[in-house]
Amino acid sequence: MEEIYSGLLQALELIAARDPQVVEITFRSIFISLSSAFLAGIICIPLGGIIEFRQFWGKRALINLIQTFYSLPTVTVGLLVFLLISRSGPLGSLNLLFSPAGMIFGQAILVSPIMIGLTITALAGIGPQIRDTSKSLGATETQIIITVIKEARVAVMAAVLLGFGRALSEVGVAMMIGGNIRGYTRVLTTSIALETSMGNLELSMALGIILISISLAVNLLLNRFQGR
Amino acid sequence: MAFFEIRSLGKSYGKAEILKGIDLTVERGEILGLIGPTGSGKTTLLRLVNLLDDPSTGCILFDGREVSGRPEREKLAARRKMAMVFQKPVMFKASVEKNVSYGLRMRGRDDAKVVRERVKEALAAVGLSGYERRDANTLSGGEMQRIALSRALVLQPELLLLDEPTANLDPRSAASIDILLQSLAGGKTAVILATHNMPQCRNLADRVAVLQAGRITAQGKNEEIFNDKAEDQSGPLYSGICVPW
Numbered sequence: 316m317e318e319i320y321s322g323l324l325q326a327l328e329l330i331a332a333r334d335p336q337v338v339e340i341t342f343r344s345i346f347i348s349l350s351s352a353f354l355a356g357i358i359c360i361p362l363g364g365i366i367e368f369r370q371f372w373g374k375r376a377l378i379n380l381i382q383t384f385y386s387l388p389t390v391t392v393g394l395l396v397f398l399l400i401s402r403s404g405p406l407g408s409l410n411l412l413f414s415p416a417g418m419i420f421g422q423a424i425l426v427s428p429i430m431i432g433l434t435i436t437a438l439a440g441i442g443p444q445i446r447d448t449s450k451s452l453g454a455t456e457t458q459i460i461i462t463v464i465k466e467a468r469v470a471v472m473a474a475v476l477l478g479f480g481r482a483l484s485e486v487g488v489a490m491m492i493g494g495n496i497r498g499y500t501r502v503l504t505t506s507i508a509l510e511t512s513m514g515n516l517e518l519s520m521a522l523g524i525i526l527i528s529i530s531l532a533v534n535l536l537l538n539r540f541q542g543r
Numbered sequence: 544m545a546f547f548e549i550r551s552l553g554k555s556y557g558k559a560e561i562l563k564g565i566d567l568t569v570e571r572g573e574i575l576g577l578i579g580p581t582g583s584g585k586t587t588l589l590r591l592v593n594l595l596d597d598p599s600t601g602c603i604l605f606d607g608r609e610v611s612g613r614p615e616r617e618k619l620a621a622r623r624k625m626a627m628v629f630q631k632p633v634m635f636k637a638s639v640e641k642n643v644s645y646g647l648r649m650r651g652r653d654d655a656k657v658v659r660e661r662v663k664e665a666l667a668a669v670g671l672s673g674y675e676r677r678d679a680n681t682l683s684g685g686e687m688q689r690i691a692l693s694r695a696l697v698l699q700p701e702l703l704l705l706d707e708p709t710a711n712l713d714p715r716s717a718a719s720i721d722i723l724l725q726s727l728a729g730g731k732t733a734v735i736l737a738t739h740n741m742p743q744c745r746n747l748a749d750r751v752a753v754l755q756a757g758r759i760t761a762q763g764k765n766e767e768i769f770n771d772k773a774e775d776q777s778g779p780l781y782s783g784i785c786v787p788w
Contacts, residue, residue, distance in 0.1 A: 444629070444631075444633040445633055445635070447590075447595055447629070448629065448632070448633050448635075449645075449649075450595060450622070451593050451595060451622065451625075451626070451627040451629075452626070452645050452646035452649060452694065452695075452698070453619070453622055453623040453646050453649050453650060453698070454645075454649045455619060455649070456615070458649050462635065465635075465636075466635065466636055468636075
């Protein structure tokens with residue numbers, strides 16, 4: 316117990332002293348997770364809109380499949396992306412393996428089902444009256460989708476924030492695609508795993524406290540958006 | 544050739560036949576009163592006219608050209624010549640100005656200054672001058688209805704579709720809307736006014752069509768439908784049909 320207590324104190328000291336290693340890892344984590352949430356957002360929000368607005372065969376099955384992928388194991392996504400971007404893979408020529416860009420790509424794939432699914436739920440909650448009003452006022456199909464997304468902006472923003480939270484806290488993709496290279500692809504989660512295995516509990520705890528703090532901040536922001 | 548024409552229009556949902564063999568015409572500057580009880584198919588008919596839904600049978604002609612059953616691009620072009628005010632209007636989560644200017648912005652023809660000016664005029668027409676900056680969703684039901692009307696009028700539509708436009712209004716607001724609609728008579732805009740309010744229909748409509756259980760059961764000039772004899776249960780409005788409302 317005493318070891319945990321002293322480790323916690325040292326961890327807080329590291330944070331208070333703005334330890335360069337801690338600061339660098341924190342900012343890299345935030346940058347990579349924000350980028351992956353942004354990349355997924357610009358693809359998944361319109362895609363969610365198209366799935367919600369279009370009627371097609373197998374729509375219900377597709378939505379069920381997307382919802383099943385919410386809890387997709389991160390190592391499975393890591394493996395899939397590894398196969399895609401490894402030197403012999405179809406995207407091997409892009410040299411994404413063991414790079415921050417590869418991590419962004421992998422995490423964007425990981426959070427896509429959540430973003431698409433929650434966007435569909437958000438848009439379905441708006442109801443047909445807004446679509447009818449927009450359509451009767453002369454909006455094109457694209458303008459209607461944009462209008463409905465704007466109307467559901469709070470719920471759509473919540474989907475993006477949840478995607479960011481999942482990207483920030485995952486370890487499988489970051490480890491398998493980033494490779495945990497010091498000063499290049501090392502992020503909060505992979506650092507915690509490594510430092511714990513090396514016995515540097517105070518550094519692990521410092522990083523853990525930061526990770527929880529960021530998650531808490533995201534949650535507070537989410538509640539604020541939802542007016543709670 | 545009528546400005547706007549409906550031929551043998553029908554609409555079914557599954558086995559339920561909502562509208563059957565509807566034939567109607569409307570001329571420019573004319574107000575056509577569409578009266579009928581709740582559930583008679585007035586809203587369904589207006590939705591078909593506005594090309595929001597596709598008819599099951601029949602066709603809709605605008606300026607002599609068929610617009611129903613055409614590709615979406617052609618339907619959009621026709622829809623942009625019309626405007627519809629729903630019975631329970633919804634407001635976008637935005638200011639009154641953004642709501643009223645919505646249709647103009649979707650068309651993207653006018654610059655921001657012209658749009659602001661037209662919004663100002665449209666709000667003045669419904670007695671809501673100075674409401675531009677207010678949040679549309681904080682307004683009363685009656686104010687929302689008037690905003691919805693100004694949102695339609697700002698588009699200067701050739702065909703204006705009104706679904707019970709004064710049903711949620713207090714008598715004073717309803718009277719001001721009636722005066723506004725009267726001012727449209729004889730202009731370029733044709734109006735189809737769906738209502739179950741017979742005095743309103745009698746005061747405003749040039750011609751009247753009676754819709755019952757999805758069929759037009761009587762149609763004619765205002766004075767023919769609402770003649771003195773009608774009130775003696777012998778005019779076209781009452782003869783041979785049941786008027787339950």
